[in-house]
Amino acid sequence: MEHSPVSAADLHHQVLPFWRAFREECAEAPAVVTLDFHTDTLSGLRRGLLAPPPDGWKEPELVADAVTRLHHDEHFDWALRSGILSSATIIALSPQQGPCGHSGIQVRRPAIPEVDFFLNDPERARCTADALTGDALLKPLVKEVLDWRKPWILDVDCDFFLTAGALNFPDDSCMAELIRRASRITLSRESDWVRVLRLPGETITGESLAVSLSKRCFSLKKRDGVLL
Numbered sequence: 001m002e003h004s005p006v007s008a009a010d011l012h013h014q015v016l017p018f019w020r021a022f023r024e025e026c027a028e029a030p031a032v033v034t035l036d037f038h039t040d041t042l043s044g045l046r047r048g049l050l051a052p053p054p055d056g057w058k059e060p061e062l063v064a065d066a067v068t069r070l071h072h073d074e075h076f077d078w079a080l081r082s083g084i085l086s087s088a089t090i091i092a093l094s095p096q097q098g099p100c101g102h103s104g105i106q107v108r109r110p111a112i113p114e115v116d117f118f119l120n121d122p123e124r125a126r127c128t129a130d131a132l133t134g135d136a137l138l139k140p141l142v143k144e145v146l147d148w149r150k151p152w153i154l155d156v157d158c159d160f161f162l163t164a165g166a167l168n169f170p171d172d173s174c175m176a177e178l179i180r181r182a183s184r185i186t187l188s189r190e191s192d193w194v195r196v197l198r199l200p201g202e203t204i205t206g207e208s209l210a211v212s213l214s215k216r217c218f219s220l221k222k223r224d225g226v227l228l
Contacts, residue, residue, distance in 0.1 A: 038159070049078070
């Protein structure tokens, strides 16, 4: 059975069922590489949730129940505990606060100023925000990913995009290569966060970003003959 290589959800933790479905197709748990404003390090053992069994990914009902109670990107920790994922590499704009909920989570941050720079001086920050998907900032963080031969997911929280300019990455860029090489791609609209974090004067929304990114992903994969 063929599956679309790109799936979108309203909230970030709602991509968990897409990850579980891909896990069913894989001999081993896939890795995930995420682009997000936030660091996604919180424990999934909150809100009354117990630790899932290591093979909890085999139970769709267990995953569906977890989605109803997870929030604030706690699904990374839960996905690792349940065997959905083998590792999670988070490319985050925010600095890491405190330890990761799971040892399989690793946070990497681009060589950019502190978050206050974007919030308090948005016009000076615009060039940096436009360049977040550029090779100079992104490639040093994902060099080894481009050589992976194991199954992996590219996961994008749309609040990573603070400007429409960040969508304008060339077809020969690192970002485009990540899209081509990813086994699956998940997008989360996170419309409230996009509205809060986008720079003044920007009209991007979670929906517009998800639509634009989906079209770009399909175009790149189809053009290279890797549409799964």
